Amino acid sequence: MIRPAGLAADRSAILALDTGFETRSVFELRQGARDLALVERPLDAPLRKSFPLDDLDDPERPWTDAWVAEEGGRVAGFVACAFRAWNRRMVIWHLYVDGPFRGRGVGRALVEAVANAARARGALSLWLETSNLNVPGVHAYEAMGFALTGIDARLYQGTPAEGEAALFFERQLS
Numbered sequence: 001m002i003r004p005a006g007l008a009a010d011r012s013a014i015l016a017l018d019t020g021f022e023t024r025s026v027f028e029l030r031q032g033a034r035d036l037a038l039v040e041r042p043l044d045a046p047l048r049k050s051f052p053l054d055d056l057d058d059p060e061r062p063w064t065d066a067w068v069a070e071e072g073g074r075v076a077g078f079v080a081c082a083f084r085a086w087n088r089r090m091v092i093w094h095l096y097v098d099g100p101f102r103g104r105g106v107g108r109a110l111v112e113a114v115a116n117a118a119r120a121r122g123a124l125s126l127w128l129e130t131s132n133l134n135v136p137g138v139h140a141y142e143a144m145g146f147a148l149t150g151i152d153a154r155l156y157q158g159t160p161a162e163g164e165a166a167l168f169f170e171r172q173l174s
Contacts, residue, residue: 002113005066005078011056013075014068018099020050027132029153029165036151038167040135049133053078053094063093067113069106076101079110083121089170090118092128111144111171118173125170131156132165146171 005014024046027038055061062082069077077097083090092114097106111126118126128146130137138148150168 001070002067002109003070005068005080007056007066010068010075014056014078015053017053017075017078017096018050019053019096020048021134021136022046022048023133023135025135027135027138027167029132029151031153038132038148038151047133049131051096053096063091065117067110069097069101069110071101071106077106077110079114081114081117083118083123088122088124089127090114090121090123090125092126095128107140108144115171115173123173125172127168127170129166129168131161132167138167141169144171
């Protein structure tokens with residue numbers, strides 16, 4: 001079941017979600033004079049990374065709408081987004097599915113809730129950003145109809161993710 005998130009009531013369950021991933025490969029960024037390419041490269045050992053969910057209580061957070069997925073009375077996933085009227089785009093800021101619920105359509109159901117809300121506002125597309133390390137996420141986004149639309153090799157400069165490249169994905173809405 002997908003429902004609007006009650007941030008006060010759902011806070012502890014949302015914060016308990018596994019916001020990480022484990023991967024045995026990464027996308028390596030190869031730059032030419034006028035082109036960029038991503039090449040999936042295997043790793044010698046699995047890599048685990050978690051993304052911070054540190055803006056849940058921030059009154060200046062960049063997102064305005066959120067939903068949770070519930071299964072068996074337990075919060076199984078969380079998505080947060082914001083509509084950008086100037087380019088009619090719904091930006092997904094957070095999309096997390098707890099480990100035991102991955103691969104069961106929870107992420108897809110959350111994205112469809114966002115897509116429905118986006119269409120109701122007149123959005124033309126959904127948009128999100130992730131790291132080149134998040135190979136499982138990239139494969140999931142592509143399976144949900146998102147396409148790579150941009151790369152920023154220096155977006156994370158000066159942050160704990162320095163050295164990673166930001167990957168931008170978009171899904172057109174009909």
